[in-house]
Every structure is written in C-alpha cells, then in structure tokens.
Amino acid sequence: MKRLLLNIFFAIALTASLATPSFAARITIIGAGASFPFPVYAQWANKYGKVQGVRINYQSIGSGGGIRQIKAKTVDFGASDAPLKPADLDEAGLIQFPMIVGGVVPVVNIRGLEPGALRLTPELLAEIFLGKITIWNDPAIVGLNPGIKLTDQPIIVVHRSDGSGTTWIFTNYLDKVSSEWHKQVGTAKAVNWPTGVGGKGNEGVAAYVTQVPGAIGYVEYAYALQNRLNHVQLKNKAGRFVSPSSTTFQTAAAKADWKSSVGYYVVLTDQPGENSWPITGASFILLQRNMPDTERARKMLAFFDWSYRHGKDIAERLDYIPIPDSLVDMIEKTWSETLRSQGGVVWP
C-alpha cells in the first residue's frame, strides 16, 4: 500500500514538473516514453545541448506513459517502441516517425556451449516459448544442432515481467511465424505468457538468464553484448541462419517498405533478405500535428534533424542502427506537409 501511494505521489509530482513551464531564457524541450531507446536519446540530448544550447529533457517512463503524455499534451514529444495504428494517430491528432532501429536477441544459458553456436528455427523458438518443448535435448533441437552436446536439462523460459517495447517486438515476431502463438498469445507489450518466469527490465532478464542453468530469454542487443550473453542463430525468412549484428539489423531495416506505409506503420520483424535479422524493431517519436508554440516546435524538429544527420556515430557506438538518409528525407517531407503551428508551416 505504502508503495502504491508513493507511486501515485511520484506520478503526480512528475506530471506537475513536466507541465511546469521552463525558464524563459533557455528553452527546454520535454519528451517522455520508451525506455528501449533511452540510452541513445540521452546521449543525443547531451551532445546537442552542448552544441546548440537547447536542453532536451527525456524521461524514460515507458511507451504507454509516453503515449498518454503526448495525447494529454503535457510533453513536447512522446516516444513509443510499438507504432500506433494510423487510425489511432488520426483520432488523437498525432504523427509518428521512426527515430532509431535496434534488434532483439534470444539468449541462452547452456553450459559448455560456444557463443552463437546454437541454431533455432522460428517454429522451434515459438514452441519453446509456448512451453511445448521443455528439454534441451528434444529431438527437434538436436536434429538442428548435430555438433552440439545437449542434455535433458529442462528449458526455463525467461520473459519480461514489465510491459515493454522489447516484448512487443519479440511477440510480434512469434505472432508472425507461428499460428499457434497467434491464436493463443498474440502481440502486445505485456502478454499472458504460457510458461516461464519474468524478469524486470532488460537487466532483470539478463540477470535471470545468467543465473539459471538451461534458461532462454530475449533482450535488447546492447544488453546481450554488455552482459556477454550467449545469443542464438535464427533462421530468417529467406531460410538462412543469421547471427544478430548491426549489419543484419541494418539489412532488415533497409528491406522495409516505408514509402507505401501510412503513418510509417512499419514493423521490422520477419523481413525478407538473405542477411536480415528477423527480430528487428524501430522506435518511434510521436508529435502533435498542431503545435501551439512555433519557436519550441522548430527547436525540437531541429534536434531530431541533428540527431538523424549528426548523431549516427553516437547511435552506432551504443549498438543502435541509425535511420538511413533516404528515409530521413522522406520523414522531413512529412514534417513539412503535416505539422502546423499557429496556422503556419513549422518545417523547414
């Protein structure tokens, strides 16, 4: 009870502080939402603040919170890992565009296994997470990995316990590749998991997988690298086994058909291409189409533009994939066409 009260208190305090106008002299752009891109947004904001003197305050309160806040107009921009449907965007008067791309990686804890050696097919991954395959030396896994010694160790599935964009991307993938998953579980930021234990945050899943022998979980790529977790090879749509890397994420992102998708509603999972990592995802920015303060709006868009064009090395250093220039041009054209403030065009 005490905790809940505390949470409510903080929620109120946070909302209050977000709604408070900033000091007149120096504009502070306020954003809130997804935690998956938080490291790169924070670095961009920091660097941009030094270069341009505009402060960007990004609160990683979760995609759900970000969507609520931008709808309530208490922040300048919202951020979400899952794209909103075009109809929802229209209803709330919002636009969205992808800001950064990243990958989700299944990781395992099997003693004596070479890093990146275990191969899995989409069907097997789905059956493991459905609780249908429960031991590591199941004939289906052994058949796919003839060179690897697997024992009758039980498979412990580890998933996210908190709602998360990472889960959205992962379940979206399983939903696409397994009709059984589609029927029984579906796609969401939090789902009714058929089996397994839940860890809080990427770090929680990483900790469980490291500690529990026989565990399999999924984390955002940067966490797999930092915690030296053992990732798997996945068979992609083209039928090839690929390992997660910035190259395979990039291939998946490049294959996506952004042009003909209304409201940039593109999901990067299970993309075609010989070299595409199948569980890739974009993180989105949400803006009000009609912004009250032209000056603020321009400063904010200038920050996004700078991040797209000059923030690539920062993103790559943090193992994220920047948006390709051709797509950036397209996004900025959308800004010119749809964003308005006090009746006038905001960008450029």
Add this chain to the structure above:
Amino acid sequence: MGSYRGVQDRTFAGLATLSAGTVILLVVGIFVALLAGSGPSIREFGARFLFAQEWNPVSQQFGALSSIYGTLLSTGIAMVIAVPLSLIIALFLVELAHPAVSRVVGGAIELLAAIPSIIYGMWGLFVLAPVMARYVQPFIGKWAGDLPLFTGPPIGIGMLTAGIILALMILPFITSVTRDVFNMVPDVVKESAYGLGATTWEVTRQVTVRHGIMGIVGACFLGLGRAIGETMAVTFVIGNTHRISPSLFAAGNSIASTLANEFTEAAENLYLSSLIELGLVLFLITFLIQLAARIWLQRTRRKLGVTR
C-alpha cells in the same frame, strides 16, 4: 492573561483536530480515488475479477486471483518463518543473553530494519537465489520431492525465495518490538515465579509470554502489514508470472509486484483500471487484516483477563 491562555488552548485543540482529521481525510481520499479509478474494471468484470486467474493484456481479460494468491502465500511463508524466529531471538536477548551481547545483537537487528528493500531484492536475486538453486532446493527436492509443494526444477527464484526474503525483512520489526514488550514485564512478577520454584522455561512460557501476548500479536501484525505490501524486493525474486502453481519452487506474483511491473506501460483504459482495482484489493486486504487483528486482540484480552 486568562483569556489569552484560553485562546492558546483552543487554537491548539483546533490544530490538533485538524491534523488528526487530515489522516482520516487521506485514507478516505485514497479509498475514493482507488474506487473511482477501478470503475471501468469493476463494471466490466464485477466479482469475476477476484476469482479469475487469467491476466491477458492482449484480450483485455483481467483476473486478480493469481496476484491475491501470491500475496497471501508469500506473506504466509514469511510469517511462518519470521514469527517463531523473532520470538526466540527476543527471548534470548531478554532472558538469556549477557547484557553486552544483547546490546550488540539488538543494535544489529535495528540496523537490519534500516536496510532499504531494494537492497534486500538485489541480495535476494544475486546471492540468495543461486544458493537456493544450487543447494537448498535440490536438497528439499531430494527428501520431499514427492510432495506437490516441492516439485519442479530448482531455479532459485519463486514463491519460496520471495517468502524467505520477506521473512528476513520483517524479522527485525517483530524482534525489536517483542523485545521491548518482554523488557516491560515487571521483574517482581518474574522473580516471584522463580521464588515459587519455576524453571526458566516455565517462567518464560507462563509469565513473560503470557504477560506480553498483546504486544507480541501487535508486533506480528506490524510485520504482516509490512510483508503484504512489500514491492521491490518481492519483484526481484518472485518470478513474476500470472499463474497459480501448487509448488513453492514455481514462480508467481503478488499484487504489489504486478503493479510495479505493469503500471508504466498500461496504455489501455481497462488495463490501467484493472491495475488500480488490484491496488484497491490490496487496500481492502490490509484493512480487513487490521480489523481482524483488532477483534482478535479484544477477544484475547478478555480471555486472558489482561486489563491493560
């Protein structure tokens, strides 16, 4: 002068009433806020919310049973471990230990109480869970693995580990209050019992414990209150899954851990409202326990003829 003092008294009385009133206002306010927030969920699910196990954000079906079960079970395990242990420690400190030892151990217990819960959670995850997985659970499984209570793979996290962590967290509270209670038993009473030829055990059981029973029960409820709403430490080790399993080794969840996990990303109205209703359920459980404690205390008081 006289009228000035009258004003002083009245002002103070007014202020005091106002302050006390704030407490009532706060409790009622929170209850009303929770109730209002739960509206959509109560209308949608009704009483089914309390008895359904399914918690599915995709199909928007929400049932609180697994969370309620987990809250009660983890708290139950904690009480079973913590209460006897605390009583024994308190008795040791008061009756048996050398005053110097008593001071040192007493200080250590108060230090334990001051450790933030997140530290207990991290310790539970990184230290206790591996020990449970490697030694404790395989050992229990070997001797009692046929019981449904102790089945399943030993993964270290789950209901049992959560209960143990909770027990460690409430132990200092129960111990220090009980110790104070035992200290208040008048020496004269104890000495007369000894004078009648009673052994240490008899004095402890029939004088000290009997004299302090109200305080002991109070201390237990203090610990219970803390355990039932504990969030962070439990979230780290309980395994966080909406499932009811007979095995104590299996993962589960509690009301508080569900709220901590899912509040931030709940975008849909019904989802959010169901989470708030979970909060309301926790509020009511705590309230009912308080009420039960009151009634039970009164009955015990009458039965034992304690006048205090």
